Amino acid sequence: MDDLRRAIQHSSEDLPISATSALRANINLMNRLSTIRDQHHNESVINDLDLHECSSPDTILYRVLTPEPFSYEDALWDDLKAHLRVKEAFENPQNNAIHCGVPKPFNYIPKTNNTWWERNMSFFPTVHDSITLPAMTLASERTPPLPTIAREALINNQCAAEYRQFAAANPTNRDCLARKYLCRRHMKTTPSPNLTLRNFNLHLDQMIELKYPIGNLATAIGEALAVIHRLANVDAYDIEFVLGSETDSRYKHNVLSTLKPSSDQVVAMPMYTDIEHLLAVKSERHATRLWVFDFNLCHIWYQDTGINHPESLITHLVEAFSEDDPYYPLPLMENALEHGLWDMFSNSHIRKASEALQARDPRLACLPQKFIDGCLAGDGESPEGNWSWSP
Incomplete structure (x- = not known):
């Protein structure tokens, strides 16, 4: 097993690829992803996890794995299973003070998901020569x-x-x-x-x-x-x-919920304060x-x-x-x-x-x-x- 792990580490092409299209994760995606943890590759479940027609261009990271040798193709599935376990553990209420984050896992796309790849292939920029698309792909928060x-x-x-x-x-x-x-x-x-x-x-x-x-x-x-x-x-x-x-903290229409000013702070603001500008300033800090x-x-x-x-x-x-x-x-x-x-x-x-x-x-x-x-x-x-x- 150790030899296989080291072979995966040095032989696989696990490369980050940013989609140039605007992509946004479905807000229910994490709940549906949790249902496949520790199960085998269930095509009927995985094919439902689609990021098509989404927005947020710089917040999703795609990682693809070279298809050769074939035995390495399970690496991203193993990543997904462990990633979900760690994410759930970090979100456990007893860990509310932990000072470390884990990116949200969004999607697992097998190379056999022809529907997803037909919709999204054009969104990807030119990739490494060793990568042939479609390929096993894991999408997560950047x-x-x-x-x-x-x-x-x-x-x-x-x-x-x-x-x-x-x-x-x-x-x-x-x-x-x-x-x-x-x-x-x-x-x-x-x-x-x-x-x-x-x-x-x-x-x-x-x-x-x-x-x-x-x-x-x-x-x-x-x-x-x-x-x-x-x-x-x-x-x-x-x-x-x-x-x-x-x-x-991106603009999601409800600026006040994002900034969370108290009523006293709003009362103390000058009339006609540009609250959205305050959000922009905060986001730069x-x-x-x-x-x-x-x-x-x-x-x-x-x-x-x-x-x-x-x-x-x-x-x-x-x-x-x-x-x-x-x-x-x-x-x-x-x-x-x-x-x-x-x-x-x-x-x-x-x-x-x-x-x-x-x-x-x-x-x-x-x-x-x-x-x-x-x-x-x-x-x-x-x-x-x-x-x-x-x-």
């Missing part, structure tokens, strides 16, 4: 990119002065998501005039230079991983944590937000496994943790700062996981601590073969 002020800070930090104007004007840099590497430090290089902020790797020392609250980040990632493990029952294998923005996505290599585990085979489960979860280690603080670090980040991560993970397990079989209560102990013991083998960070 993670909102970092706001302008954050992009400017990255450009000022990463670019020499003579390159900054060029980088700021580069339209691709508007699609900025920052991968947060809490266990890696950046290798200093000569500044490049071709800085790209799309899928930017932001290392620990860079976050320190930018005065980013890395302690809050370690805590948020620890909580998110706890919910993924204990409420979603997903192993979190090869998931990604990135920094983007809060979900965009997005807060940054941690997001998690990319579940195509994840597996779902079941409660009986945790009860009857806890050691095997812990070994597997620790292995998944070590495979994804750039995002997490690591244990047994000599540097005081990194040691402190591990403490914040592990403490928040145990606390949130214990909360998640309160309503479950009490025999599962020991698993969060066993997971952290396994990470400390290095039960899972990291890509570098040890717990040291790599530059």
